[in-house]
Amino acid sequence: MGSIAKIHEMLVKKEISCTELTKSYLDEIEKSNGTLNAYVCVTGDEALKTAAAVDKKIAAGEEIGLLEGVPMTLKDNMSTKGIDTTCCSKILTGYKPIYDATVWEVLKAQNAVMLGKTNMDEFAMGSSCENSCFGGAMNPFNENHVAGGSSGGVASAVGGNIAAYGLGSDTGGSIRQPASFCGVVGLKPTYGAVSRYGLIAYASSLDQIGPITKSVEDASIVFDAIAKQDKRDSTSLGAVGGETYSKLNNDIKGMKIGIAREYLDGVRDDVKEAVLAAAKVYESLGAEIVYFDLPVLKFALPVYYIIACAEASSNLGRYDGIRYGYKTAHYTGTHDMICRTRSEGFGEEVKRRILLGTYVLSAGYYDAYYKKATDLRGTIIKAFNDAFEHCDVILAPTVPMTAFEKGHATSDPVETYLTDICTVPVNIAGLPGVSIPCGFNANGMPIGMQLIGKSFGEAQILNAAYRYQQAAPEQFKDTKWGVKL
Amino acid sequence: MGCKAVKYELVSGFETHIELSTKTKIFCGCTTQFGGEPNTHCCPVCIGLPGTLPVLNREVVRFAIKAGLAVHGKIADVAKMDRKNYCYPDLAKAYQISQLYEPLIIGGYIELNSGRKIRLHHIHIEEDAGKLIHQHGDTYVDYNRGGVPLIEIVSEPDIRSIDEAKEYVEKLQQVMRWVGISDCKMQEGSMRCDVNISVRPEGAEKFGTRTEIKNMNSITNIARAMEYEYERQVDLIESGGKVVQETLRFDDATGTTSSMRSKEDAHDYRYFRDPDLVTITVPREEVEELRAQMPELPGEKLERYVDEYEIPEKDAALLTKYRNISEYFDKAIDGVKSPKTVSNFIIGQIFRRVETEADKEVFDVAVSPAQLNELVKLLDSGKIRNNLAKSTLEKMLDSGKGALEFISESDMGGVDDNALLELCKAAVEGNPKAVEDFRNGKEKAIKALVGNVMKNSRGKADAMAAEAKIKELIG
Numbered sequence: 001m002g003s004i005a006k007i008h009e010m011l012v013k014k015e016i017s018c019t020e021l022t023k024s025y026l027d028e029i030e031k032s033n034g035t036l037n038a039y040v041c042v043t044g045d046e047a048l049k050t051a052a053a054v055d056k057k058i059a060a061g062e063e064i065g066l067l068e069g070v071p072m073t074l075k076d077n078m079s080t081k082g083i084d085t086t087c088c089s090k091i092l093t094g095y096k097p098i099y100d101a102t103v104w105e106v107l108k109a110q111n112a113v114m115l116g117k118t119n120m121d122e123f124a125m126g127s128s129c130e131n132s133c134f135g136g137a138m139n140p141f142n143e144n145h146v147a148g149g150s151s152g153g154v155a156s157a158v159g160g161n162i163a164a165y166g167l168g169s170d171t172g173g174s175i176r177q178p179a180s181f182c183g184v185v186g187l188k189p190t191y192g193a194v195s196r197y198g199l200i201a202y203a204s205s206l207d208q209i210g211p212i213t214k215s216v217e218d219a220s221i222v223f224d225a226i227a228k229q230d231k232r233d234s235t236s237l238g239a240v241g242g243e244t245y246s247k248l249n250n251d252i253k254g255m256k257i258g259i260a261r262e263y264l265d266g267v268r269d270d271v272k273e274a275v276l277a278a279a280k281v282y283e284s285l286g287a288e289i290v291y292f293d294l295p296v297l298k299f300a301l302p303v304y305y306i307i308a309c310a311e312a313s314s315n316l317g318r319y320d321g322i323r324y325g326y327k328t329a330h331y332t333g334t335h336d337m338i339c340r341t342r343s344e345g346f347g348e349e350v351k352r353r354i355l356l357g358t359y360v361l362s363a364g365y366y367d368a369y370y371k372k373a374t375d376l377r378g379t380i381i382k383a384f385n386d387a388f389e390h391c392d393v394i395l396a397p398t399v400p401m402t403a404f405e406k407g408h409a410t411s412d413p414v415e416t417y418l419t420d421i422c423t424v425p426v427n428i429a430g431l432p433g434v435s436i437p438c439g440f441n442a443n444g445m446p447i448g449m450q451l452i453g454k455s456f457g458e459a460q461i462l463n464a465a466y467r468y469q470q471a472a473p474e475q476f477k478d479t480k481w482g483v484k485l
Numbered sequence: 486m487g488c489k490a491v492k493y494e495l496v497s498g499f500e501t502h503i504e505l506s507t508k509t510k511i512f513c514g515c516t517t518q519f520g521g522e523p524n525t526h527c528c529p530v531c532i533g534l535p536g537t538l539p540v541l542n543r544e545v546v547r548f549a550i551k552a553g554l555a556v557h558g559k560i561a562d563v564a565k566m567d568r569k570n571y572c573y574p575d576l577a578k579a580y581q582i583s584q585l586y587e588p589l590i591i592g593g594y595i596e597l598n599s600g601r602k603i604r605l606h607h608i609h610i611e612e613d614a615g616k617l618i619h620q621h622g623d624t625y626v627d628y629n630r631g632g633v634p635l636i637e638i639v640s641e642p643d644i645r646s647i648d649e650a651k652e653y654v655e656k657l658q659q660v661m662r663w664v665g666i667s668d669c670k671m672q673e674g675s676m677r678c679d680v681n682i683s684v685r686p687e688g689a690e691k692f693g694t695r696t697e698i699k700n701m702n703s704i705t706n707i708a709r710a711m712e713y714e715y716e717r718q719v720d721l722i723e724s725g726g727k728v729v730q731e732t733l734r735f736d737d738a739t740g741t742t743s744s745m746r747s748k749e750d751a752h753d754y755r756y757f758r759d760p761d762l763v764t765i766t767v768p769r770e771e772v773e774e775l776r777a778q779m780p781e782l783p784g785e786k787l788e789r790y791v792d793e794y795e796i797p798e799k800d801a802a803l804l805t806k807y808r809n810i811s812e813y814f815d816k817a818i819d820g821v822k823s824p825k826t827v828s829n830f831i832i833g834q835i836f837r838r839v840e841t842e843a844d845k846e847v848f849d850v851a852v853s854p855a856q857l858n859e860l861v862k863l864l865d866s867g868k869i870r871n872n873l874a875k876s877t878l879e880k881m882l883d884s885g886k887g888a889l890e891f892i893s894e895s896d897m898g899g900v901d902d903n904a905l906l907e908l909c910k911a912a913v914e915g916n917p918k919a920v921e922d923f924r925n926g927k928e929k930a931i932k933a934l935v936g937n938v939m940k941n942s943r944g945k946a947d948a949m950a951a952e953a954k955i956k957e958l959i960g
Contacts (some may be wrong), residue, residue, distance in 0.1 A: 077536075078536070079534075079535065079536040085535070085536075087535075092535070095535070097529075097534065097535070097536070098529060098534070099529045099534070099537075101536060103527050154671055196536075196538060197536070197537070197538050198536040198537070199536055200535040200536045201535075201536065201761075203760075204760035204761050205728075205760035232538060232540060232542065233540075234538065234539070234540050234761065234762050234763045235536050235760075235761065235763060263882065281707065310757060311757075313570075313755075314568050314579070314580050314755070314757070317536070317570060317572060317578065317579025317580060318533050318577060318578050318579045319577065320574070322574050322579070322626065323532065324534075334624070336575060338572065358755065361570070361755035361756075362755055363753045363755050366755075366757075370757060374758075446681055
């Protein structure tokens with residue numbers, strides 16, 4: 001049973017009150033956050049208020065929903081009315097939004113108990129969570145290792161049992177990569193399945209909100225709750241593929257699972273072995289493994305960095321110190337104020353991407369970079385469509401390696417960019433991908449694999465992930481931290 | 486300035502911004518009303534708060550299509566929104582959502598009175614920015630205007646004189662008001678022009694280097710700025726200099742232009758497709774539906790007034806300057822013998838009561854088109870004469886009451902054909918002397934008989950008709 005269903009049962013059976021449960025989560029945050037650094041803002045009072053409301057309902061004999069009263073967290077790039085929303089950037093210091101993101105509005109309406117906002121790489125740019133102005137979130141399997149990024153705080157909190165689930169955002173792997181590093185489940189939905197309204201944009205054509213959870217069932221429940229069409233987001237379509245929870249545990253006999261050889265290139269041996277072992281598990285479940293070539297994958301990384309940086313350079317133009325957030329203390333005029341505010345307010349990685357993005361869009365370079373990248377994006381989308389002619393889902397490593405030690409990422413940005421090589425193609429093509437644990441390396445650090453589906457094929461990949469989870473429960477290990485249900 | 490050896494031709498193209506009068510803004514539900522306390526017509530979307538997303542107001546597309554149809558442009562089947570990136574405090578997102586690569590309207594033209602067509606390159610839709618307010622040494626930003634929908638109408642460099650430029654702007658203003666998409670008030674900024682201008686020796690094929698005068702907000706200033714800039718460029722070339730491509734501002738007080746930025750400092754707007762907005766598709770049926778709803782355009786109407794109603798072109802132009810006037814006229818001429826008479830009443834008398842251009846545009850006059858129609862029909866039937874009609878119209882305009890309030894039965898009684906015959910017979914019978922004189926060849930004698938008819942009809946009879954009738958009786 002997943003954590004959400006377990007908590008639901010405990011609440012309904014009155015084994016524990018929602019207030020007690022919430023308090024125990026808050027206590028555990030208090031104990032472990034000094035080490036894990038998962039939370040950047042804890043909202044205990046609001047959480048207890050919601051918990052009390054849920055307890056009142058239960059006491060009154062009212063029925064409660066699956067997500068009702070379940071303690072959770074949001075990545076700090078989702079707009080929460082009256083609650084600090086900083087993207088872990090100095091430039092948004094003190095910014096309290098005046099409106100709620102759609103995902104939060106939806107969950108709040110279901111009495112979700114938000115414990116606080118979680119750590120991330122500044123503006124979701126990074127793969128270690130160390131580009132946070134609050135310092136990085138740590139890995140619950142080994143606190144000397146990073147949690148991954150950019151949604152490192154959510155993955156750390158969920159892996160460390162200081163949130164039952166959380167919402168992250170995935171632009172080039174930011175849900176799947178930290179989920180893989182922290183030994184938890186992370187779903188990046190099809191572009192358009194979940195509303196982006198209120199998600200502070202990094203790269204608008206790639207960003208997508210999704211759940212990070214302990215189990216596949218939990219990911220499925222949360223996805224079903226948030227995949228709603230939203231008229232405030234023109235690109236939102238909702239769960240076109242239908243709900244997923246009721247379709248878990250369908251037979252996968254005869255399912256064709258594709259492995260693109262290029263996905264295994266340059267991947268560390270232990271990771272490759274774990275993924276191939278998982279393929280064997282699938283074969284034992286009656287699925288057929290088909291190998292194929294996806295040569296366009298070699299373009300994915302440059303295409304991703306050009307498009308993402310271009311969009312980011314535009315999206316981040318609004319942080320000028322005039323209306324909200326950080327403003328420099330000393331300046332001589334408007335222009336100087338904006339320059340100083342941005343120079344002081346943004347971190348190194350964000351500045352690097354703004355510069356890259358500005359460059360690829362500038363007159364004379366647009367055709368050589370941005371235009372070429374968007375053309376290639378079409379080629380990559382087509383290549384995936386073609387691949388799905390021959391298989392139902394694609395199996396690949398989530399990250400070519402396991403969680404690295406802290407401080408490693410900052411030393412070589414290009415090498416860090418390479419960690420995204422397996423995750424970015426999904427964002428470029430707008431496809432759904434779920435990362436689940438599939439093994440451990442010699443040091444006990446988790447290895448993740450991802451199942452990539454057709455557009456709006458969440459039900460299919462979650463079902464396949466669920467079947468693996470049932471067949472290989474030993475890969476879903478708990479950590480020493482947090483609340484034990 | 487002395488006598489120039491070479492004559493220089495002016496070449497100009499316009500970029501005209503027009504605020505659309507949709508009820509709500511282009512990407513959110515806020516009101517587009519002009520004015521209002523600063524920052525009260527705003528929401529998270531139009532002040533660009535982090536995480537907000539634009540959603541296109543479909544009315545904006547429909548208004549822009551109407552604009553396109555009004556200038557004979559081609560309506561694209563699909564259009565896309567792009568981001569124009571630049572940093573300025575009145576632009577909350579640091580980019581303006583506009584269209585560069587695939588605008589909604591392609592081509593089109595404005596036809597001048599001379600018959601010359603000023604071709605349009607395209608029309609695109611975009612959002613307006615907020616406004617900076619400088620007060621007590623501080624600068625404030627008001628975002629009320631931010632997100633108000635605009636169309637930008639980009640002409641080809643087809644304008645060849647200042648008169649053509651003025652006429653182009655007037656015609657554009659007229660037709661956009663006519664189709665009801667904007668009030669085009671230059672003084673309130675709902676219509677603003679950027680003027681591109683260059684000169685070249687007459688007969689030359691190659692264009693000269695152009696300059697662009699930004700943000701002109703009156704036709705008078707457009708003319709002044711162009712005049713100054715034309716002279717400046719000609720003088721520069723004549724004295725061996727070269728025109729530099731640059732952006733200029735016009736100083737109202739001095740009547741001169743000065744440099745805002747040179748080509749080297751020109752903004753690099755880094756346009757790219759806005760990923761937050763989906764492709765705009767325009768079904769043909771929607772275009773045809775809007776086309777069917779289009780009013781007859783002022784140019785077509787003017788032509789018809791001249792051809793069908795034999796109204797002098799000058800008068801027809803006055804009747805078609807504003808849509809409300811022409812609609813008033815169209816209603817008032819229903820079933821009348823001479824639309825020209827109606828036109829004369831409107832231009833001769835009613836216009837005196839509607840002095841300002843603003844009032845003419847509204848054209849809310851005391852006398853309804855139906856009342857004017859009734860008056861003209863009385864005149865048509867010969868029941869009243871022109872003088873009485875004129876004075877009655879004045880009384881109608883004073884009071885808002887119908888013609889019959891001021892014209893009694895007896896005023897009209899003597900003028901129908903039977904009554905006229907009776908009056909003429911009486912005049913002949915009562916004035917044998919005059920009859921005899923007339924019969925003896927004294928043509929003038931008939932005037933006495935007509936005068937008698939007029940006197941006894943208290944001036945309401947038609948003198949010409951009376952004279953003809955008397956001649957019939959005694960001739």
